[in-house]
Amino acid sequence: MQAFSPLSNHDLRDEIKAYWSRRAETFDAQPGHEIFSEDERAAWHALLRKHLGNGEGRAALDLACGTAVVSHLLDDLGFQVTGLDWSEPMLERARTKAATRGRKIRFLMGDAERTMEPDASYDVITNRHLVWTLVDPLSCFHEWHRVLKPGGRLLVVDGDFVNPSALTRLLKRLASLASHIGLARDALHGAPNPEMAETHNRILSAVYFSGGARSDAVAALLREAGFTKVTIDTDMAAIHRSQRKNFSLLKGLERATQHRFAICAEK
Template identity: 30%
Template sequence: MTAQERINAYWTGRAPDYDEYQQRPDRLAADQEAWSRIWAEALPPAPADVLDVGTGTGQVAMVLAGLGHRVTGIDLAEGMLDRARQHAATLANPPVIQLGDAVAPDFPAGSFDAVTSRYLMWTLREPEVAVANWARLVRPGGVVAVVDSTWFPGGLDNASENFTDFYDARVRDVLPLAAATSIDQTVAVLEKAGLSEVTVTPLTTIYELDRRFGVAPNHEHQMQYLIAGRS
C-alpha cells in the first residue's frame, strides 16, 4: 500500500469507534452548540458554498449544513464516508458527501466561499501543497479555516494511540505536521500558501468541554486552535 492507502485503511478501521465517540449522547448537544458558534464566527454568512476536506464522519459538514451553508464533504477513507452519508441522510439540508483527496480536491478554481478542515492537518501529506490548492478553490475574499492541535509533539512512535500497524516509518515521513510542537508550524503553512490576515484562536469552549466530559481515549487534555486566513 502507498502511504495514503495506509492512512485510509487506518481511518476506515477506526470509523465505528470514532463516530460513536463523536456522537456521545451526554456531550452531543453541547458540542453542536459550541462548534456551531465557532464555525459561524469563522465563516462568511450563510448560505455560502463550503468544502470540508478530510470530512471523516461528517461532523463538521453536518454543523455547517445546520448553519444553512451549501456543504460538500470529501474524504478518502471509505469507512468514514459510510458514516458521514448515514448522518447526512437524516438532515433536511444535507451536505454532499463524496470520495475526494484533501490534498488535491477535484473542483474548478473559485468554486467555494470557504474551505474547512478539523483534525486533518497533522495527518495530511504535503500540507503546503494542500493548502495552496484550497486557497485556489476559494473565491476572492473567501476563507480557509482549519482546526487542529499539537497532538503528538513527542512523535507518533511515543503516542499512546496505537498507530504502529498503519502509521509506519514511510507514512510518518510524509506527514510533516504529525509531530508538530507548536501551532505556529500550522500557521506557517497557511501563510506560505499566500493566505492573508491569518489568525489563531484558542478554542477555550472546546477546552472546557473536554475538561467537563473528558477527552478521547489515548489523548491528553490540551488546547485546540482555529487557524484561518483569507484568499
C-alpha cells in the same frame, strides 16, 4: 509483517487512507470526534461563526469530512455543504447520518490534497484534524487556495499532539493509570487497539508534521501558499469544557492543556 519504513509518499498516503477507513467503525463512538451534547454543539457553532459568519447559502467544502460532524455544524449555520473524504467507510456513515437527520449535504469521494474541484468554487473551506496527516502541506494549501473564491475563508482546526507540555504528560499518565485500574471510564471510548496504535505512530513518524503541527508553522505555510489575514485562535476553552462531561476529570484536563488551535485564513 510488511516493512513500512521508509515509506514512499504513495505508500504512506495509501496507509493513511486504510487507517482511517478502519477507524470509521468506531469513529462516532469517541468524544472529541462526534458531538455528544448541545453545549458542545453550541461551542462549535460559536467557533465557526466567529471565523466564518453565518452561512446564508454560501458554498462550503468540508475536507476529510469523515462521518460529517463538521459538515452538519456548517449545515446548521446555513451553509450549502459539500463533504469530501477519500474513505468509503467514512462516507457511508456520513451519508447515513445525513439521511437520518434529513440534511441535504452533498458528499464526494476525493483527496483533500487534490480535490479535483473547479477553481474559485467555494466561499469557505474547513477541516478538522487533517493538517497533521498531510504529506505535502504547502502543495495542499496551494490547492485549497485555488478552490476558494476571492475573499473566501479557510478554517483549519488541529493541534500538536507530539510535543505535550510537562503538565499534559503528567495528566496523561495519571489518566491512563486511572483508566487501567478502573477508576475512570476513558478506556471505554473505543481507543485504537495496539495494532492500530502502532500504525498511527508509524504514519505520524513519516508525515510532514512528524515533529508536531504547531500553529505558527501551519500559519507560515498558509502565508507562503498565498493566504492573507492569517489568524491563530487558541481559545478552545468552551469546546473543552463541554467535552469534559464525556471524559474523566483527568482526561478532560489533559485535553484542555494540549496545543489545540483554529487558524482562519483568507484568499
